[in-house]
Amino acid sequence: MDKYFYALTVIGRDKPGIVAAVSEVLYNKNISIEDSVSTLLGDQFTMTLIISSETNYGVLELKKSFAKARKELELSISLRRIEKEEAKTKEPENLYSVSVYGEDKVGIVYTISKAFADNNINILDLRTRLTSADNPMYVMILEIDLPKDISEDKFKEILNNASKQIGVDYSIRKIETYEL
Amino acid sequence: MLRDIVIYPDKRLKEVCDEIKNIDEKALKVAQDLLDTMRYYNHTVGIAAPQIGELVRIIAIDASKNKKGQKINHGELIMINPEILDWSSIIKTREGCLSVPDYTGNVNRARKITVKYYDLDGKEHQFDTEGFEAVVIQHEIDHLDGILFIDRIISKRTDLFRRKNYG
Numbered sequence: 001m002d003k004y005f006y007a008l009t010v011i012g013r014d015k016p017g018i019v020a021a022v023s024e025v026l027y028n029k030n031i032s033i034e035d036s037v038s039t040l041l042g043d044q045f046t047m048t049l050i051i052s053s054e055t056n057y058g059v060l061e062l063k064k065s066f067a068k069a070r071k072e073l074e075l076s077i078s079l080r081r082i083e084k085e086e087a088k089t090k091e092p093e094n095l096y097s098v099s100v101y102g103e104d105k106v107g108i109v110y111t112i113s114k115a116f117a118d119n120n121i122n123i124l125d126l127r128t129r130l131t132s133a134d135n136p137m138y139v140m141i142l143e144i145d146l147p148k149d150i151s152e153d154k155f156k157e158i159l160n161n162a163s164k165q166i167g168v169d170y171s172i173r174k175i176e177t178y179e180l
Numbered sequence: 181m182l183r184d185i186v187i188y189p190d191k192r193l194k195e196v197c198d199e200i201k202n203i204d205e206k207a208l209k210v211a212q213d214l215l216d217t218m219r220y221y222n223h224t225v226g227i228a229a230p231q232i233g234e235l236v237r238i239i240a241i242d243a244s245k246n247k248k249g250q251k252i253n254h255g256e257l258i259m260i261n262p263e264i265l266d267w268s269s270i271i272k273t274r275e276g277c278l279s280v281p282d283y284t285g286n287v288n289r290a291r292k293i294t295v296k297y298y299d300l301d302g303k304e305h306q307f308d309t310e311g312f313e314a315v316v317i318q319h320e321i322d323h324l325d326g327i328l329f330i331d332r333i334i335s336k337r338t339d340l341f342r343r344k345n346y347g
Contacts, residue, residue: 176248177274177284178312179223180319180329 003052005034005087006062010047012075018045021069026051029065034087050087092124092145095175098159100140102168104130108138115162120147121155138168143175182220183213183232185278193279194326197235200260203302207238211258211300214240224278225249226316228323231279237261239320243313253313259297262321265306266294273315275329285333289315 010022019038026033036049059079066077100112109128116123125143130136146155155172163170186192200207210229218227218240226241242256243249267290276284292310295317299305309317319329 175274177276178248178315178319179276180226180278180316 001054003054003084004056005050005052005082005084006057006059007080007082007086008047008049008051009078010049010075011044012073014040014043014045015073018073018075019047021073022047022066022075025065025069029053029057029062030055035089050082052087093148094146095124095177096144096146096155097173097175098140098142098144098170099172100142100159100163100168100170101137102163102166104136104138105166108166108168109140111162111166112140112142112159112168115158116144119150119158121145121150121158181213181216183217185217186231186233188280188328190279192230192233192235193323193328195230195235196326197230197237197324199237200298203260203298203300207236207260208300210234210236210238211240211260214238215256215258218242221278225312226320227278228320230323230326237324239317239324241313241316241320243316246312249312249316252309252311254307254309257297258300259295259317259320260299260302262295262297262317262324264290264293264318264321265296268292271311271315275315275319277319277329279323280328280330283330285329287329287332288334289318289332293317 008022010018012018023033031051031053034050034052036047038045038047040046059081063077063079066075069075070077100108102108109126113123113126122145123142124145126140127142128138128140130138146152150158152172152174159170159172210232213232213234214227214229217232218224223246225243225245226239229236229238237260239259239262240257241259243253244255269291270288271291273287273289274284275287291314292308293314294306294308296304296306322328322332
């Protein structure tokens with residue numbers, strides 16, 4: 001049976017019931033959640049989902065089915081069609097966890113991510129947080145897939161250069177999976 | 181004998197296993213099957229009886245099979261009625277499991293443990309271990325209590341949250 005895939009994002013002022021309202025719409029249309037992450041950013045609750053359906057719903061038609069949830073919970077919803085291949089994550093080769101932190105300033109995420117992009121280093125996960133102390137500290141936690149042709153020393157050199165530019169500290173740890 | 185691996189959502193993975201009261205032929209057979217099955221899978225360094233469908237407290241481990249276990253290991257072992265007597269310090273590991281294919285997650289484990297068990301002759305043993313081997317033993321003992329690594333995953337979000345109580 002062919003399946004049809006969509007990327008769905010939802011964001012709105014946090015309150016109980018957002019996940020229930022969104023998943024109720026999907027459930028009633030017999031739509032599966034293939035992969036998803038939802039979290040609270042500031043006081044905005046955000047959901048990002050890859051969904052699939054055996055029915056080939058039109059994008060507009062699907063969007064319309066969220067009308068009630070959107071109105072009652074004041075949600076912004078976006079939806080687009082994706083290819084089947086885009087629904088599956090490729091197996092990462094060489095996972096590293098990276099922490100970058102320092103005094104808050106504009107450009108930390110840009111400088112670090114630009115250095116990664118220039119070296120073809122793919123970011124798989126990224127969270128940032130600004131602390132609320134008197135001297136706010138910016139923290140960035142990433143999970144990246146290091147290409148096989150970049151050694152750990154070379155990777156440190158790339159990070160050294162980028163972090164020096166913007167005056168932040170960093171550390172890396174190889175993520176090892178224990179297959180038990 | 182090589183046995184099939186029980187895969188979740190098989191309910192046997194969520195059972196608390198029975199203690200071995202005496203090491204009879206049946207227990208010896210389970211132990212041998214655990215070894216055969218663990219040896220068959222190159223990357224498998226530990227297996228618990230419920231993973232082959234036997235709801236008894238026996239595990240097999242061999243941390244020496246993995247490069248992470250090279251420094252500290254006690255070789256290939258059958259552990260009957262294994263019990264963790266003491267532990268200290270915590271490490272975060274990313275674990276996967278034969279019985280839960282295609283999924284890994286971050287789990288906190290004790291870095292150092294003291295473990296007690298009986299061997300196939302019914303002789304009691306006790307040793308301290310740490311790192312990879314300690315993680316393997318904890319993962320396998322969890323299986324005897326119907327606990328999967330998924331039960332121990334902590335939401336990622338908490339990593340970036342401030343601890344509110346400095347008790």
